[in-house]
Amino acid sequence: EQQEKWVPRAVNMEIIGTYAQTELGHGTFLRGLETTATYDPNTEEFVLNSPTLTAYKWWPGGLAHTANHCVVVAQLHSKGVNHGVHPFIVQIRDEDTHMPLPGVKVGEIGPKLSFSTANNGFLGFDNFRVPRDSMLMKNAQVLKDGTYVKSRLSKLTYGTMVFIRVMIVTDMAYYLSVGATIAIRYSAVRHQSKPKENEPEPQILDYVTQQHKLFIALASSHAFRVTGQWLWTTFVRVNKALTSGNADTLPELHAVACCLKAVTTRDAASMVEACRMSCGGHGYMTSSYLPILYGITTAACTYEGENTVLLLQTARSLVKAWQKGSKGKPLSPTEAYLMDKSPVPKWENTLDGIIAGFRRVSAGKVQDCVSKIDKLVKMGTSYEDAWNQTSVRLVAASEAHSRAVILATFRAEVSRAAAALSPPLARVLHQLVHLYTVYWALERVGDLLLYTSIAERDVQELQQQYEDLLQKIRPNTVGLVDAFDLRDEILNSTLGAYDGRVYERLMEEALKSPLNAEPVNQSFHKYLKPFMQGKL
Numbered sequence: 456e457q458q459e460k461w462v463p464r465a466v467n468m469e470i471i472g473t474y475a476q477t478e479l480g481h482g483t484f485l486r487g488l489e490t491t492a493t494y495d496p497n498t499e500e501f502v503l504n505s506p507t508l509t510a511y512k513w514w515p516g517g518l519a520h521t522a523n524h525c526v527v528v529a530q531l532h533s534k535g536v537n538h539g540v541h542p543f544i545v546q547i548r549d550e551d552t553h554m555p556l557p558g559v560k561v562g563e564i565g566p567k568l569s570f571s572t573a574n575n576g577f578l579g580f581d582n583f584r585v586p587r588d589s590m591l592m593k594n595a596q597v598l599k600d601g602t603y604v605k606s607r608l609s610k611l612t613y614g615t616m617v618f619i620r621v622m623i624v625t626d627m628a629y630y631l632s633v634g635a636t637i638a639i640r641y642s643a644v645r646h647q648s649k650p651k652e653n654e655p656e657p658q659i660l661d662y663v664t665q666q667h668k669l670f671i672a673l674a675s676s677h678a679f680r681v682t683g684q685w686l687w688t689t690f691v692r693v694n695k696a697l698t699s700g701n702a703d704t705l706p707e708l709h710a711v712a713c714c715l716k717a718v719t720t721r722d723a724a725s726m727v728e729a730c731r732m733s734c735g736g737h738g739y740m741t742s743s744y745l746p747i748l749y750g751i752t753t754a755a756c757t758y759e760g761e762n763t764v765l766l767l768q769t770a771r772s773l774v775k776a777w778q779k780g781s782k783g784k785p786l787s788p789t790e791a792y793l794m795d796k797s798p799v800p801k802w803e804n805t806l807d808g809i810i811a812g813f814r815r816v817s818a819g820k821v822q823d824c825v826s827k828i829d830k831l832v833k834m835g836t837s838y839e840d841a842w843n844q845t846s847v848r849l850v851a852a853s854e855a856h857s858r859a860v861i862l863a864t865f866r867a868e869v870s871r872a873a874a875a876l877s878p879p880l881a882r883v884l885h886q887l888v889h890l891y892t893v894y895w896a897l898e899r900v901g902d903l904l905l906y907t908s909i910a911e912r913d914v915q916e917l918q919q920q921y922e923d924l925l926q927k928i929r930p931n932t933v934g935l936v937d938a939f940d941l942r943d944e945i946l947n948s949t950l951g952a953y954d955g956r957v958y959e960r961l962m963e964e965a966l967k968s969p970l971n972a973e974p975v976n977q978s979f980h981k982y983l984k985p986f987m988q989g990k991l
């Protein structure tokens with residue numbers, strides 16, 4: 456009945472909430488959170504408290520001035536026992552006056568790299584009392600007398616984060632479609648330099664280096680959209696099983712959500728930055744929207760689980776899978792390839808050959824990590840220290856695993872969908888799959904040389920395949936970004952508008968600046984003139 460109490464009010468916006476988990480002192484290590492919720496059986500209330508400065512919640516989006524409620528993650532104490540972190544839904548502001556309630560300290564954390572509209576806030580409690588039903592009791596409960604009833608699965612507390620991580624993969628597909636649209640449209644309008652003296656300045660989109668910078672962003676948008684859809688379908692399936700009490704598939708979902716969130720956010724941020732830089736000085740204008748877009752995408756590398764920490768979570772799953780598989784036990788579908796003990800096959804410069812190659816790389820890296828950890832432990836190093844000393848390799852193994860998942864999913868889903876598409880459209884999408892796959896083979900050629908039978912001539916051929924694909928995709932590039940069908944109001948970009956009037960739009964935006972309100976800015980009279988007259 457808690458959902459009946461809170462959900463309708465949230466849906467009709469009586470309740471504006473945020474998720475208050477991170478504190479000044481802890482973001483990653485949730486078991487280290489300091490906010491406490493101590494149950495008082497005499498009043499059937501929880502007393503929320505921030506015992507230290509580092510216990511203050513810090514970062515929750517909308518917390519500073521928008522939210523009037525929040526989900527607070529706190530250490531639950533009852534009958535003198537700390538039962539660990541649990542979620543509580545807490546009203547923090549008066550619903551009429553919006554004033555902070557007594558015992559609640561809330562405010563803005565200050566300027567950030569981007570996301571300036573998110574009013575991220577801080578929140579501290581001074582022995583703030585909330586009724587017992589503030590504890591979200593879907594998984595664990597506290598009875599009226601203070602008896603704690605533990606969840607059938609403690610990890611369910613972390614479920615919200617899996618959901619957001621799953622959503623973020625699709626978010627990255629969207630952000631890349633925006634960046635690619637802006638940069639490719641601008642590259643079609645911008646003419647620069649004279650490689651051929653007797654010909655006009657060409658579109659910068661005709662420079663192969665420009666195509667190399669931009670087409671991967673276009674292809675990655677499709678790869679992440681397809682992978683995000685697969686991940687969402689997986690999430691729905693796992694959640695359905697959880698509802699019926701079966702948690703067997705949750706570990707696999709957690710592991711794959713972690714590495715996909717980490718890799719897609721890192722790729723999106725670096726590719727949006729490449730889109731910005733490919734637009735020269737105008738890409739550095741706020742009015743291009745590319746700097747803001749970079750700020751938004753790079754934030755995703757940190758929020759909802761810092762990328763390194765998440766890749767290490769996946770590595771934890773891969774190492775456990777290797778150990779499990781080595782004992783002959785079955786592995787989850789996404790990790791089953793780790794147990795492929797067949798001899799390394801002759802390298803094939805095909806999509807299937809490259810995908811198989813990335814699986815070999817991932818399995819080889821995981822095996823190397825397990826061997827290094829085992830060797831260190833046998834030499835007397837603690838497992839924790841051995842893990843830390845191997846962690847750079849563990850992150851690389853996770854990344855290789857994630858890339859193998861994306862490559863395989865992108866190829867499989869486009870192949871499956873192609874049958875229902877017109878031949879020209881199917882051909883273009885296959886070209887994007889091919890470009891994405893060959894791009895990453897070339898980016899990770901060192902790993903392929905270490906763990907597969909790829910030879911120098913294969914690499915040379917892949918490079919040529921890649922350059923041929925750039926040439927094949929070029930004629931459809933503008934059509935492909937137009938197909939994202941992003942309205943000018945959404946693009947919010949002087950460089951990416953559909954009409955291509957970039958110079959007029961740049962000037963229109965410049966003239967809106969208050970600094971252009973008068974021909975001589977007041978700074979001349981206040982500072983320059985006195986300085987020039989030696990009076991400053």
Ligand SMILES: CCCCCCCCCC/C=C\CCCCCCCC(=O)SCCNC(=O)CCNC(=O)[C@H](O)C(C)(C)COP(=O)(O)OP(=O)(O)OC[C@H]1O[C@@H](n2cnc3c(N)ncnc32)[C@H](O)[C@@H]1OP(=O)(O)O
Pocket residue numbers: 474476477482483484485486516610613614616617619622623626705706709757758759760761764768771
């Ligand atoms: C219908 C409604 C529509 C609503 C629309 C929503 C649209 C959303 C769009 C989203 C996109 C953009 C908007 C986002 C804006 C910004 C939001 C940002 C919000 C935040 O940042 S919230 C704070 C996020 N914080 C974190 O992610 C913290 C990260 N840290 C951790 O997760 C944990 O501390 C840890 C790193 C996992 C380590 O914890 P711990 O030491 O306890 O765990 P162990 O490593 O020892 O592992 C224990 C055990 O538990 C398993 N496990 C860990 N986490 C999970 C999990 N999440 N799920 C399942 N299982 C988990 C782990 O595998 C271990 O298992 P094992 O022992 O190996 O069996």
Ligand SMILES: Cc1cc2nc3c(=O)[nH]c(=O)nc-3n(C[C@H](O)[C@H](O)[C@H](O)COP(=O)(O)OP(=O)(O)OC[C@H]3O[C@@H](n4cnc5c(N)ncnc54)[C@H](O)[C@@H]3O)c2cc1C
Pocket residue numbers: 473474475476477480481482483484513514515516570575754757758759760761762763764767
């Ligand atoms: C734009 C934005 C919006 C946010 N919105 C919210 C929100 O709405 N609600 C909310 O609760 N939080 C929110 N956050 C906070 C976010 O979830 C945390 O910043 C994030 O979880 C990382 O925690 P941290 O900042 O404490 O960094 P730390 O955990 O201190 O990490 C710092 C560094 O230490 C490394 N590190 C930490 N632990 C390990 C480890 N075990 N092994 C190896 N390296 C490690 C990390 O890799 C990282 O390099 C937001 C953050 C941002 C940037």
